[in-house]
Amino acid sequence: MAETHSLQDMRPQAAVAAKVFIQRDYTNGTVCQFQTKFPSELETRIDKQQFEETVRMLNNLYAEAEKLGSQSYIEGCLACLTAYTVFLCMETHYEKMLKKIAKYIQEQNDKIYAPRGLLLTDPIERGLRVIEVTIFEDRSLTR
Amino acid sequence: MKNCEYQQIDPRALSVSPLSVQTHTEKKEHRPRRKWEVFPGKNRFFCDGRIIIARQSGVLPLTLGLIVVTCGLFFAFDCPFLVEHLTIFIPLIGGVLFVFVVTSLLRTSFTDPGILPRATPDEAADIERQIDTSGSSTYRPPPRTKEILINQQVVKLKYCFTCKMFRPPRTSHCSLCDNCVERFDHHCPWVGNCVGKRNYRYFYSFIISLSFLTSFIFGCVITHITLRSQATKGLVQAIQESPASVVELVICFFSIWSILGLSGFHTYLVASNLTTNEDIKGSWSSKRGADDSGNPYSYNSIITNCCVTLCGPMPPSLIDRRGFVPPDEAIPAASASEIELPPFTTKNDANMCTQSTKDVLERMIHSSSEFNGLCPPGTPKTTPLVLEVSSVAAPTAEPSPPAGCSHQHPRRPALCPPFDRSNKSDALHSINPAFRLASPSPSLSRSTLILGDAPDIGFNQLH
Numbered sequence: 393m394a395e396t397h398s399l400q401d402m403r404p405q406a407a408v409a410a411k412v413f414i415q416r417d418y419t420n421g422t423v424c425q426f427q428t429k430f431p432s433e434l435e436t437r438i439d440k441q442q443f444e445e446t447v448r449m450l451n452n453l454y455a456e457a458e459k460l461g462s463q464s465y466i467e468g469c470l471a472c473l474t475a476y477t478v479f480l481c482m483e484t485h486y487e488k489m490l491k492k493i494a495k496y497i498q499e500q501n502d503k504i505y506a507p508r509g510l511l512l513t514d515p516i517e518r519g520l521r522v523i524e525v526t527i528f529e530d531r532s533l534t535r
Numbered sequence: 536m537k538n539c540e541y542q543q544i545d546p547r548a549l550s551v552s553p554l555s556v557q558t559h560t561e562k563k564e565h566r567p568r569r570k571w572e573v574f575p576g577k578n579r580f581f582c583d584g585r586i587i588i589a590r591q592s593g594v595l596p597l598t599l600g601l602i603v604v605t606c607g608l609f610f611a612f613d614c615p616f617l618v619e620h621l622t623i624f625i626p627l628i629g630g631v632l633f634v635f636v637v638t639s640l641l642r643t644s645f646t647d648p649g650i651l652p653r654a655t656p657d658e659a660a661d662i663e664r665q666i667d668t669s670g671s672s673t674y675r676p677p678p679r680t681k682e683i684l685i686n687q688q689v690v691k692l693k694y695c696f697t698c699k700m701f702r703p704p705r706t707s708h709c710s711l712c713d714n715c716v717e718r719f720d721h722h723c724p725w726v727g728n729c730v731g732k733r734n735y736r737y738f739y740s741f742i743i744s745l746s747f748l749t750s751f752i753f754g755c756v757i758t759h760i761t762l763r764s765q766a767t768k769g770l771v772q773a774i775q776e777s778p779a780s781v782v783e784l785v786i787c788f789f790s791i792w793s794i795l796g797l798s799g800f801h802t803y804l805v806a807s808n809l810t811t812n813e814d815i816k817g818s819w820s821s822k823r824g825a826d827d828s829g830n831p832y833s834y835n836s837i838i839t840n841c842c843v844t845l846c847g848p849m850p851p852s853l854i855d856r857r858g859f860v861p862p863d864e865a866i867p868a869a870s871a872s873e874i875e876l877p878p879f880t881t882k883n884d885a886n887m888c889t890q891s892t893k894d895v896l897e898r899m900i901h902s903s904s905e906f907n908g909l910c911p912p913g914t915p916k917t918t919p920l921v922l923e924v925s926s927v928a929a930p931t932a933e934p935s936p937p938a939g940c941s942h943q944h945p946r947r948p949a950l951c952p953p954f955d956r957s958n959k960s961d962a963l964h965s966i967n968p969a970f971r972l973a974s975p976s977p978s979l980s981r982s983t984l985i986l987g988d989a990p991d992i993g994f995n996q997l998h
Contacts, residue, residue, distance in 0.1 A: 413661050418683050418690070421832055422704055422718070458848055460839075468846030472740065475638050486848045519652040519853040521700060 407529035414447065414523040424454040424520050433527065437508050446500055446512070447523070453496065457489035490516060571856040575653055576714040584856035586645045589712045593724030595644055602640070602745075605786050606633045609752050612779040613759045620762055625755060632748040639741035640726065647852040648731030649717035651698065651706060659699035666694075688831040705832070707812055717850075720804075721811040730811075733852065736845045739801055746791070746798045753787040756780045808833040808840040 412433050417425045428447045430440045467485060471478050497514050505512055505525075513524035571584035579588050606629070614626040654662070666679055679694035681701050692701045695708050698715045702708070707719035709729045718732035730738045760780055763773035774781055804814060809830060813819060819830040834840055 411657050411661070413658055416703065418685055418704055421685055460843055460847055464848045465842055465846045472846070475635070476642065484849050486851060490851060516851070516853070518655065518658070521651070521654065522658060524658075
């Protein structure tokens with residue numbers, strides 16, 4: 393946690409060199425999936441496998457959130473019967489998954505992306521349109 | 536030289552506390568605003584962002600009024616007779632249906648239909664870059680479209696000029712609400728809101744329950760009048776005894792046609808996983824000659840389509856109405872000012888020691904001819920100062936004067952005359968060695984430039 397803290401403080405001083413946007417992948421319909429194509433701007437910063445693994449994991453988490461299974465149907469029917477008041481005391485499956493996704497992104501940022509001067513922004517903050525990858529100016533070069 | 540610069544910016548000196556204190560005080564000065572207060576679309580918000588409604592409420596009051604009045608008349612005038620002659624369940628069923636109708640209606644009206652937040656400036660710039668085609672700068676380019684494959688079907692995505700993004704499939708921009716709405720069905724004036732992905736199920740339950748309610752009331756009123764006319768042996772007399780029933784009859788009769796028709800239509804849409812928008816435009820009409828309707832979103836099973844549309848997972852609201860607007864503008868100003876202070880306070884002693892040496896050096900540089908010779912056109916002002924750094928190796932303070940000087944460079948890189956102007960400021964600075972010592976830290980001024988207005992230019996210049 394200490395390292396994240398210091399990097400987050402460094403961030404206002406660290407210059408934003410560029411921002412890369414990973415767009416949505418609509419080949420399977422309107423489900424939330426992101427393109428796994430590796431952007432060229434990140435070639436010097438991070439391993440291709442690592443990045444694709446992160447995006448693939450995110451895609452899996454979103455797919456699970458929007459999964460049509462017995463659990464989601466039961467939740468939907470129960471909500472309808474109680475006139476949706478059940479959501480005052482219970483969290484929807486989707487919201488639980490979003491929290492999981494936020495935690496996963498935070499963890500990835502701490503372990504993998506921050507040490508390389510990159511930052512992933514949670515897609516929910518961008519309306520689930522893009523995964524924003526902020527590339528910070530590489531101060532390590534001055535060392 | 537580079538090592539010196541790096542050492543001058545001590546990361547430990549740029550600790551959290553002054554920055555966070557600064558930003559917190561800034562935050563307290565300007566009350567943090569919630570995102571709904573700065574929402575760009577034409578919507579109105581109530582209860583501090585909890586309730587959202589279209590700007591034009593349309594005929595929602597009329598809808599509510601009609602429902603409440605009709606049910607009120609029913610409970611007041613028809614139910615006593617029917618309870619007496621038939622069963623107590625009539626008002627009970629009526630009551631349950633009424634509650635269902637009103638809650639569905641309010642839910643439809645006050646829920647975010649699936650509004651997509653507009654693209655951030657960075658995103659918009661990125662998209663513009665990708666679709667930038669050569670030429671055509673004189674006239675407005677044709678509407679931008681992107682073709683993608685969804686389930687082996689070609690779908691065209693249109694670019695939304697208002698929201699500055701390519702609309703996801705099934706998304707449409709509502710001109711009344713000025714928002715892009717996901718799985719846009721239609722803008723319903725009766726409900727006073729768009730019907731989209733997030734409130735379609737409420738809308739559907741509203742029209743279904745309303746059809747049941749109107750049919751129920753219609754049936755009960757007919758029964759009431761029939762029973763009464765049998766008792767009083769005259770239809771006219773029955774009507775005279777219960778005039779409210781006639782009012783209800785008229786309202787129900789006219790509503791039933793439209794409501795039942797609408798329910799039937801939407802049941803068809805739900806079963807084939809279509810939206811009103813797509814159906815009207817004929818996006819997936821069977822002229823393609825395929826067995827299925829050509830709808831790439833359909834699961835080709837009525838039950839699955841129904842379950843998906845009505846009982847599927849509830850996506851969250853993407854516009855985050857109650858979130859706080861991030862104070863992005865406050866931070867750069869704060870950190871810029873903060874960066875100046877810590878180095879100054881910690882390195883003051885060193886400044887004092889090298890005061891005399893600095894004076895000598897500055898006087899040397901101060902003579903205009905030498906100065907002009909030292910700074911070739913196109914290089915930032917700080918270059919000669921950088922040379923000083925190597926000799927003096929003194930830390931710095933107050934980067935704002937050199938930042939001010941070097942600011943001129945990005946704008947007029949090839950000219951020496953600006954240096955004359957800055958000569959004066961230099962002269963002033965040279966008097967106070969503390970200020971002068973600040974200049975040898977181009978990295979500090981670099982960071983202030985970056986955080987200021989012209990980040991890229993300053994960046995390029997100094998490199």
